[in-house]
Amino acid sequence: MKARPLKDTVHLNTSDFAPNLAQRHRVGRFWLFVFQGSTLVGIVVLSMLLLNILNSTFGYVAVENKIDPDTLAVNGVPLEDLPQEELLRLLQENVSAGLYRGLESQQPFAERSRQDVYNLVLERVVEPHVVKSWSLQDSLFRRAQIAAEVADAYPEADLQFRSWLNAQFMRQPQSAKAQSAGVRTAILGSLWTVGIAIVFAFPIGVGGAIYLEEYAADNAFNRVIRTNINNLAGVPSIIYGMLGLAIFVRALEPLTSGALLGYADSTTANGRTILSAGLTLGLLILPLIIINAQEAIRAVPSSLRQASFGIGATRWQTVWYHVLPYAMPGILTGTILAISRAMGETAPLVVIGASTFINVDPNGPFAKFTTLPTQIYQWTSRPQDVFRNIAAAAIIVLVMLVLSLNATAVILRRRFSRRLDS
């Protein structure tokens, strides 16, 4: 039998690939450019976001005074050097009697410091108000035009460079006027609500995670719990707000307004209290804490448990003395991330009725409250430009808080993983 010639054999050499190869590399380069481009877009957007906020936080403002401070000088002594009695007299002469009594009842004038009275005179008598504000970008590059515009449109006004984020902004309570408003009440409200949320969610979350990882048998019921927790983590936060409104604010009103505990406030909050908000946020972060704690507990090597059982420890002794200490850094990392999430949540708090105009510090879990994010939302929704400026300043405070929490979590996680490696 004659051997058939191998007709199908193809002799390949580089030149056959060459035209195609160049084309393939070109396509490859193009798509690498696209992939890098999309990453770049992400970074650009992040920087735009931050720059946009900085842009509104700093800039020139045109300030007009209702009464020129120079005219308030007594016998040639300028306003800022007047003694307290003179300042009080000015205050009494220039504000309505009702307001004066109101201020007196807040804190008697005899107990107030000179600086405090001076500030009151500035605020109530001189009454500076910002008539227009400019962005940082304009303030840097169009300075001459701004000066010309002010001279033209607001001849009375004084042009000054203002940082909306300043010490006074951090110390002052909310106010109807943008330039004297601050975030003090909002920060305190945020700390209270998040604090209650953690006190509620941390033990329950970690307990649930221990149950699922250390005790639960692999049966249908426990599988339902697991799936359910994953699904709860995906429920939009506003739905938790509605749950909080229906249960904590409405159904449990006697408890959350404090009436059940004999706490009666004349300015009743109708269940729309710090306690309701804290519990709502607690429910919201509960699945996050459970999932993170589960992961941390799962990462504990089983040899540790077996050794503990081997020397006769009970299940709880094993969990308490060996599993939990080992898993704690991981659990804490997850909890800090949950705190950061709770700190930035707005929608559920708006739904359960975080009052936006509160100018007294919250005095306990049954107080009306406002929080930093709801405050930002409310300021942003106002039509006047100056409220955008203080919203931006409040955003800087909020983002700083949230990012420092996240940074702590990242550092903790790095340390933790290094310890596991060694």
Next chain:
Amino acid sequence: MQRPLRGVARFAGGEKQRIVVSQAKTGAYPHDVVAQRAALRKRPRVSETLIQGFLFLCGVLSILVTAGLVYELGKESLLFFTRQQWEDTNHTLVEPLDATQSTFKMSATGMALSLHGSIRIHAEVMTVVDLRGERVTVARGQQNTVAAAHAVGAEIAISRQVTLAEFFTKTEWNPQIGKFGIWALVNATLMTSLTAIVVALPLGLGVAIYLSEYAAARVRSVLKPLLEVLAAIPTVVYGYFALTFMTPLLRALFGIERVEIYNTASAGIVIGILILPLVSSMAEDALSAVPQSLRQAAYGLGATRLETAVKVVVPAALSGIAAAFIVAASRAIGETMVVAIAAGAGPAFTFNPFQAAETMTGHIVRISGGDLSYDSIDYNSIFAIGLMLFLITLGLNILSQHIVQRFREEYE
């Protein structure tokens, strides 16, 4: 026969136990071994059981939360659909009606009354017993109201309920005049979410492929935390960004007269930016989970980097990428603050992305942000919207989990 041995065994912790050992056994075991056996026997531990019970309750609480969610949303939605509302018929009384009369005459033009239906004149509710043209016979003082005299010109309202058909087919939502067509809100939600997905899907996948397949370890160690920063920023900040940056940008690009101050395009794009880190980090996890051997095999066959990434790695990680997109879509639908700030405050059925339209979440926030009375149709209606939102997002989340489990490629 020898007497049994008696004694007291002392155990760790100071516990004492009286022990009686019969002679037969003492032959086999020395005393101390028997004592040890007694010590090692499982005893009921009350504190352990209590702790286990507490931990079980912690686990079960999540089920209670879900049950509470479903119960509250369901209950209020049910109230919404069964609630009696009064709609003006444009009929008025043409002759006075005293408190005892059961027949009256009404004006000719207006909506038809229905036999045995309820009507209301001022505060009094009546049931229609007989209808003859403009002459109506009624049973007076129904539903705990008191029969009263009514003057000529009193307006007649008829009772109606929001039907499921109306809820799911109509496109106008205006609680003041009793219009409850959910499509006005759903449409706006779909507009913002679709815009968001169109922005986030290609960008997120691009970032994920770059990070997983191209970027050097050092670049990745910088970029990944940066994306996490983006993910950690509260959503209200994105809302501010949409209103003060994206909207002016769109208005500068497309014309101030064409783009309204509040519009769904701006909100949608910013939601896209907001879910970008979610898409990219989930997709990147899926891509990184593809074993190195697959890439090496592709390189061995002469594939370029792009061909390896697109034809080998991406298909292998497809289930994870699909899950990422679905989770992101669910997040976009449930996103609240961006739309509440930037998309507009008034339901509108429009397909124009440059017009204002209120989404489901935006409506809930606006309605509940004011002083809301519990016994009102507004209160009930936001729960009906909430139930709808809950079901949509739950469905999407279950779908994504299903995809991951069903289509996951296992490489060992």
